[in-house]
Amino acid sequence: MVSPHRNQSSAVVIILLGFSEYPELQVPLFLLFLSIYAVTVMGNVGMIVVIKINPKLQTPMYFFLKHLSLVDFCYSTIVVPKLLGNLVVEDRSVSIKACITQFSFGVTCVMTEMVMLAVMAYDRFVAICYPLLYTVYMSPKHCALLVSVAYSWGIVSSIVLIYSILLLSFCETKIINNFVCEYSVFLSATCSDKHFSEIMLFIFVNLGAFCTLIIILTSYLFIFVTILKMHSASGRYKAFSTCASHLTAVTIFYGTIVFLYCIPNSKNSWLLVKVASVFYLVVIPMLNPLIYSLRNKDVKETFRKIMDLKIIFH
Template sequence: MIISDRNRSTSVIFILFGFSDYPEFHILLFLLFLAIYVITVMGNLGMIAIIIMNPKLHTPMYFFLKHLSIVDFCYSTAVTPKLLENLVPEDKTMSIPTCIMQFFFIANCALTDTVMLGVMAYDRFVAICNPLLYMAVMSQKRWSLFIAAGYSWGILLSLLFTYSLLVLSFCRPKIIDNFVCEYSGILSASCSDKYFSQLILRIVANFNMLSTLMIIFTSYIFISVTVMKMNSAGARHMPFSTCDSHLTAVGIFYGTILFLYCIPNSKSSCFTIKVGSVFYTVVIPMLNPLIHSLKNKDVKETLRKLMDKKMMSH
């Protein structure tokens, strides 16, 4: 019985409805998302290259930023090419194994992103609150352990989410009213009992969000207390200036997640959910390198030097 259910599920396809309600905007949306993807790829790969090439940026903060760019590049690549294909009228279908595989990569990148943001907050906490112990606490070995833990955490939880979907069965072609194979869409397409999968989603997703937010909030509470104890306004401005890009990235990332969680599950909110999903999966990976390059003096200086060298070579 289990074998027959699995065989039946693998022959079922999903139809990603995407933006089919707005066929007149498909060309415009295709060009917009293509431009965003190009900027995302160039921005994140450029950030990685700048950090690797400049020895001045071989510090824990930029080490974590480099890996955040790697994750954002993978994140965008897991979503945007299929989104562009979905805007072509001929084919909006996806097999269940392919859909679940896409979800695995999306979940892996999103979960790893949360850990990276938490680790970067801890790094700022140590640098500002314990500057004399910074190099001892944030040793190169510890950098590697933090990054390995972040990737391992993302893989472990995404495998758990994926397993909770693989135990489901799917009886017939199903429409997913989104442009991407996200968890709730796959779950709603199942014709079997969803209690276990929904329980996994609630427990794991809430634990991951609360734990990473706790690390970020706690770090910035201690940072704020330390900075407020400083005598001069100039001394207080310096630590905050090193945190503003990270705080902006955290605010956009978690703000979008909380916005999507707070949307009521109704037909009237489908368009809002799609727009929020676009921002969460497509726009944020583009914004992160822009935020850190525009707000970071060292990155801007490296970019300027590279541009000067290029102009001199011509």
């Protein structure tokens, strides 16, 4: 049932403290996060452009990577500008509506990325375990369908979680020791029963993480078994090298999530929680294009050509 105090919620604001308890670090942190955001934008947009213009990269793996870069770019753009703003202004308040808007786009990107990483693991599974059927299983139609599933899950998850938030009431201004509008912010700020919202959060977050992680682990189990059965050492190295970048990205993504949510929720751990959250929300979108580009000659060569063209035009 919708709370009768709903009308009061629209006038309530949330104050995100961010890193305000470290005033001497405001400028250094602003410059650091601005630099990370610049690298993130250039890296992800550059990856999309490189995949688009290089004929050698018109494969399912890079089709999925292009969408992963798009999700990372959008997610970083949702989180970092607000974080930068909180570092340079004294008024760190944000309305409930603005906070919900940021959260809705953010959760869409996170849930989409989870499924996209699972889809990319499945792609590597088919490529290594069933190479002769790869073009059949990973046809353009099937690839488009898999990407649609990823975006659909992100959108559905966002809609359900936003609905559970809209059932809550917010009766007074709330000070939150955080720098981004995540679900815990609304649970901390509400003055109504949050049991239903907590259940929805538990179901959708755990369902998404569990299902995608099972797909990834199962895919790599079959991949490793297939690689071990190969008689050629060069063949094993080539097969493993095609998975190395994705496996690195998956390890960082899920490793950070596990680390973040295994930290005790106490006052003494808030700094550690913030550092882990920064890595998860800000740094990972920057790392993904670097991870995939450093091990790929075609990507690096195309990047180099683009930079050479810029130098010529200048």
